[in-house]
Amino acid sequence: MGTWHMCFKTALTLSNKNDRWTQAPSSFSLYPAAVPINPHALAAGVAAIGVVAITAPDSPHNACIPGIHAASNQTLLDTRAKDNQTPTPSTIRRTSLMLKKCIRAVFTAAVLIAAITSESQAQYTTDWVANTYGTSSTYVGNGARSMWVAPEGIIYTASLWDENEGGVAIYGNRQNMGSIGLHNEFQGSAITGNATSIFAALQYDRTNGSGWVGRYNRTTKTRDLSISVSATTTQTRGDVITGLATSGSLLYASDFPGNRVRAYSTDGVWQSDINVAGPGALALDSAGNVWVAQENAGTIAEFSPSGAALNTIQMPTTSRPSALYFDSTAGQLLVGDEGPDMNIKIYQIAGVSTQPTQVGTFGIQGGYLDTTTGIKGQVGDKRFTRVAGIGKDSTGNLYVLNNPWGGTWDLGRNGNTDIHAYDSSGILRWKLQALNFEGNGAPDPATDGAYFYGGFNVYTGTAGGTFVANTVDPIDYPSDPRLNMNDTQRGQHFAQIATVGANRILVAAGQNPGIFYFFHFNAANGYIAIPDGSLPGTAFNSTTLITGGFCLDSNGNVWAGPDRTNMIYYYPLTGFDANGKPSWGAGIAYATPRSILPLTRIIYLPESDTMILAQGIVGSTDWTSIGTRVEVYHGWLAGNQNSPYPVINLTSANPKSITAAGNYLFVGYVHTVPNIDAFNLSTGNLDTTLINANPTTVDVGSDVDSMYGLRSYLRSTGEYVVTKDNYNESSIIVHRWTPGS
Numbered sequence: 016m017g018t019w020h021m022c023f024k025t026a027l028t029l030s031n032k033n034d035r036w037t038q039a040p041s042s043f044s045l046y047p048a049a050v051p052i053n054p055h056a057l058a059a060g061v062a063a064i065g066v067v068a069i070t071a072p073d074s075p076h077n078a079c080i081p082g083i084h085a086a087s088n089q090t091l092l093d094t095r096a097k098d099n100q101t102p103t104p105s106t107i108r109r110t111s112l113m114l115k116k117c118i119r120a121v122f123t124a125a126v127l128i129a130a131i132t133s134e135s136q137a138q139y140t141t142d143w144v145a146n147t148y149g150t151s152s153t154y155v156g157n158g159a160r161s162m163w164v165a166p167e168g169i170i171y172t173a174s175l176w177d178e179n180e181g182g183v184a185i186y187g188n189r190q191n192m193g194s195i196g197l198h199n200e201f202q203g204s205a206i207t208g209n210a211t212s213i214f215a216a217l218q219y220d221r222t223n224g225s226g227w228v229g230r231y232n233r234t235t236k237t238r239d240l241s242i243s244v245s246a247t248t249t250q251t252r253g254d255v256i257t258g259l260a261t262s263g264s265l266l267y268a269s270d271f272p273g274n275r276v277r278a279y280s281t282d283g284v285w286q287s288d289i290n291v292a293g294p295g296a297l298a299l300d301s302a303g304n305v306w307v308a309q310e311n312a313g314t315i316a317e318f319s320p321s322g323a324a325l326n327t328i329q330m331p332t333t334s335r336p337s338a339l340y341f342d343s344t345a346g347q348l349l350v351g352d353e354g355p356d357m358n359i360k361i362y363q364i365a366g367v368s369t370q371p372t373q374v375g376t377f378g379i380q381g382g383y384l385d386t387t388t389g390i391k392g393q394v395g396d397k398r399f400t401r402v403a404g405i406g407k408d409s410t411g412n413l414y415v416l417n418n419p420w421g422g423t424w425d426l427g428r429n430g431n432t433d434i435h436a437y438d439s440s441g442i443l444r445w446k447l448q449a450l451n452f453e454g455n456g457a458p459d460p461a462t463d464g465a466y467f468y469g470g471f472n473v474y475t476g477t478a479g480g481t482f483v484a485n486t487v488d489p490i491d492y493p494s495d496p497r498l499n500m501n502d503t504q505r506g507q508h509f510a511q512i513a514t515v516g517a518n519r520i521l522v523a524a525g526q527n528p529g530i531f532y533f534f535h536f537n538a539a540n541g542y543i544a545i546p547d548g549s550l551p552g553t554a555f556n557s558t559t560l561i562t563g564g565f566c567l568d569s570n571g572n573v574w575a576g577p578d579r580t581n582m583i584y585y586y587p588l589t590g591f592d593a594n595g596k597p598s599w600g601a602g603i604a605y606a607t608p609r610s611i612l613p614l615t616r617i618i619y620l621p622e623s624d625t626m627i628l629a630q631g632i633v634g635s636t637d638w639t640s641i642g643t644r645v646e647v648y649h650g651w652l653a654g655n656q657n658s659p660y661p662v663i664n665l666t667s668a669n670p671k672s673i674t675a676a677g678n679y680l681f682v683g684y685v686h687t688v689p690n691i692d693a694f695n696l697s698t699g700n701l702d703t704t705l706i707n708a709n710p711t712t713v714d715v716g717s718d719v720d721s722m723y724g725l726r727s728y729l730r731s732t733g734e735y736v737v738t739k740d741n742y743n744e745s746s747i748i749v750h751r752w753t754p755g756s
Contacts, residue, residue, distance in 0.1 A: 139752035141708040141715065144467060144480030145451035146746035149713035153191050155449035156184035157745035159432040160203035162416040163213070164406025170414060170434065170447075171195075172404070173215045175203040175426045178452070179743050183215055183231070189436070189445045195236045196229075203426065204254040205269070205296075207261050208233065212281065214266055216256035217241070224248030226255040228268055230283070242283040247272040252426065258308070258339075260297035267305055269294035276307055276318075289322040298339035298348060300364060306348060308336035315339070315350060317364075317371075328362060328371055330354075338416070340405035347374070351402025351415075355490050357382025359402060359415070377413070377441065378402075383485055384543075392473075392484040392542025394419070396435070396443045400485050403430070411439035419450065420487035421471030421497050421506065428452060428506040431472070432745075433482070449745040450474070450482055453526050453721060454508025456738045456747035458728035460569065461514040464736040467747060470508040470523035471497060473542060474747065478712070484542035486521070486534075495546050496532045497523060504528055509723045509740075511567040518591050522567045526721045527639040529560035529578070537595035547596055550575060555586060555599065562638040563607070564617030564629070565723075573599060574617045578638075581607045583617060583628075605656060611646050613638070616722075618675045619651065625696060626651035627675050628659075639722055641670040645680065647696050661699025667692065672719045674737070677729035679754075681705075681737050683719035691725065691737060691750065705737060705750040715748045716741035 143149045159172035170186040177184065181194030182201035195213065202216040202225075212230050219225040226245030229238045245255045250272070258269030258276075265286065266279045276294050278286040289305065296308040303320040313334045317325040330336060330352070338351030346365025352358055358378035362371045379385050382399040383392060394400065404416030415435045422429025432449040456467030456474060466483065467474045473483040487497050497507050504525030511522040521534040521544045530551065534544035548554030550561060550573065563576020563583070571588035584602040591597050607614045608628065615631035615638055626648040629641050643666070646659035663680065671685035679702070680694040691705040707715045716739070719725060724740035732753075739748040 138756040139703070139705055139708055139750055141705070141713060142477050142749045142751070143713045143741070143744075143746045144456060144474040144476060144749060145469075145472070145482075146449050146744060147189075147447050147479050148191065149479065149744065149746065151179060151714045151744055154714075154744040154746065155186075155191065155432055155434075155447045156180050156194065157432055157449045157452040158203065158426075158428060158430065159184065159416055159434070159449075160403060160418070160426070160430065161206045161216075162404030162406060162414065162434070163206045163208045164408055164414050165208060166409040168408035168410070168412065170406070171206055171208060171213055172416065172432065172434070173201045173203045173206040174432075175199075175201065175218060176428075176452075178745075181236075182218075183213060186434070186447060189447060193236070195231050196238065200229075202254060202256065205256050205259040207259040207266075207297075209261050209281065212239075214259050214261060214281075216254070216259065219251045225250040226270070228256060228259065228266075230281070240283050242266075242268075242279060244268045244277055245270040245273050254426070257295045258297035260299050260305070262299040262303065265299075265303075267297050267299065269297055269307065271295070276305060287322055289318050291316055291318070296337065296339040296351075298341040300341045300348070301343050301346070306339055306341070306364075308339050308350070310335050310337055310353070313354070315348070326370055330360070331356070334360075338402050338405045340407065342407060344411070349377070349405050351405055353401045355384070356380050357384065357399050357401070358397075359399075359405065378415075384488060384490065386541070390484070390541035392486055392488070392540070394433075394482055394485055397441075400433070401430070412444065413437045413439075413441075419472060419485040420489055421485070421508075428508065446482075448479075448482055451508070451740070451747050452745050453505070453740065453742050454747075455510060455721070455724055455726050455740050456749070457510040457512045457726040458736045458738065459512060459514070459519075460728065461519060463732075464728045464730045464734075467738060467749075468510045468512045468521060469747070470506070470510045477749075479746075486542055486544040488540070488543045491540075492543070492546055496549065504530065507532055509721060511565075511723070511726070513567050513569055513571045515571040515588065515591075515597075518571075518595050518597065520567065520571050520597055522565075524565070524723065528565075528722065529562055531561060531565055531575075533597070535591075535595045535597055545594075545596070550586075551577075555602065557584075557602070563614040566617045566619050568619045568621050570621045571597060572619070572621070574619050575602075576607070576614050576617055581612060581614070583607055583614070608646065608657060608659070610659070611644065615639075615641055616673050618673065618680075620675060620677075623678075624650050624652050625675075626656075627673070627680060627696070629670075629673055639671075640685075641665070641673065643670075645673070645682075645694075647680075647699070661697070663694050663699045665692075669718075672722060672725040674723075674725040674727040676727040676735060679727070679735060681725055681727050683725045683739060685718045685720045687718055689715045689718055689739070689741075689748075691739060693735075693737075693752070702754065703752065705752060708750075713746075713748070714741075714744050715739065716743040 148154045156177040158174040161173045163171045172184045177198045181196045183195035185192040202218045204216045206215045217227040217229045228242045230240035257271040260267045276289040294307045295310045298306045305318045307316045313330045315328040333354045335353040337353035340349040348362045348364050350360045361375040363374045364371045378397045378399050383394045399417045400419045403418045406414045417433040418430030434447040436444040454469045458464035459466040474480045507523035513520045519536045524531045532549045533547040551557040559577040561575045562578040566574040573586040583605040586599040589600045611628045611630045613631040616629035618627040628646045630644040632642045645663040669685045672683040678696045682692045693703045727737045734753045737750040741748045
């Protein structure tokens, strides 16, 4: 049986005149079924109107309608010639007599196809993880580095950089209550307050330099005083003010480089100085004595209001006092320990005539690294990472600011917001979390995409998700590059992950990286990612930055484009040692196809032997950007390195990040829209655009401003999981899409 399609030689036009659709084909003909068809229009239309196929956009015929049944299902616009014979004139005449009715059916079909296609494209869900709340008005601010709790339970946190909000975030009853100041106004290193004001360390600025404290009215949320505390005014990044505390009419401030604690009136008038080496967190007891944490020494020094040295608490050798709070009701000093114990130590100081004594702890000893109550790296109730702030309200509720490990010199990304609230009996009430800023979440193949790995953290779940683990261990692996404060890549928050048998490989990198860091996991270390090396680095016998694209494929092989080489290097995975550490063979070089120079992105899908190469902007020195051309090579390792098909032309402005899984390439854009376009790797067609299927519950941010801000995975169910960095609301967006659903 031969199939013949009715086609119009000129495009059928639609116009709405007096609410009536009109159409004017100039002529029609019958063409054999060999005319190319568009399988995506086919999929969109078949369910409701019986569309079998419609010609592809590049067909030589403007409108071909094969196999369309009229709505009544009485008229078939195909004529099927027996034994592949041309239809007879009488058949053609009968067909032409039905033209008027058929055209009406055609246009009804066209409208339905458009509607169905739109509906089909909307068949995805949009969710988020890594933040308690999902919208711009409710989300938890990122990078809280210090905290003060008012007696009524209002929480104030200070951040060095909160992209879409002020640097001091305010929370009450687990809700966002707004913010104070600009997003880049505060250092984040110290904050305190009283009934009327908030005092916070200010960030370096070109006018005043560093070492200042700002006073802000709690009601108007405006700054009404600036206090110069330190003579060190040229520190552009590091912390100068490392502690603040107030009581009555006095304000105390730790001047870290000055090795002193300075006392002022709350109106900013200097009163006195206390000399103390390396001062940090501060607390004032009921007698007005000043307690000063010396983190590097593991001690807490007590001074009288006049500055006389009193007692010194010598903590265990490995302890690092990072936060202080005086509980006036119990007469106790609570000390956050950032050392291996990862807990809060409680000292009785009121009513004690001799040296203060430790009377208890709060939190699991060893915190998230403890293996007796959980998996190493697993976070949870009382499994603290590093305690950065402690406070209580007047009813005895305890609040703990608990920063996960990870960050570099950019202190705005040094740790995430993780606030725990416990009642007076120590039972968890709630958490407030913002665990991702300028980072991604790579779906984990070992869990079929149920878990998401970032450069530091692991998440799962929906509607904010669950914080599963912090993968950094500063105790056993202090040289982890994710802790290197001299790394200028602004933190390794962007992950790529592969599971090979029972082994998992993590690669972590920066926002627009030239260096990629490798890690492995094993049973003994649980969720902790063990450092292995980097590319460039000795593990790959390379010193050249990677600017032409990078890919850790699903089989654990590495693909990279070294800077200015016009080459693609393939490092095959050769195996794992007994501890799970991977190794790779020598690099195999492939010449980059000239048609895709300059190369800026590489993705390889081993399941289908498909290579995807993205071109940079021709003539530009910005190697982080993507141009308009993406080439797809099916059978790359089989020998096809010269004949791309399809070639995808990106027509939307400013493509920035790409990812691929299964049969789809996903593209995100910078400085424009948060849309993610899904291109079919077989046809090159744009099949759908993921925008936001859940706008009342989650905001998806404005764009993607990182090279590897998108990740994707094809689940065993046929569902695609596509994640996007949302730096605006400090979260990770999760789209779930099943084509044809």
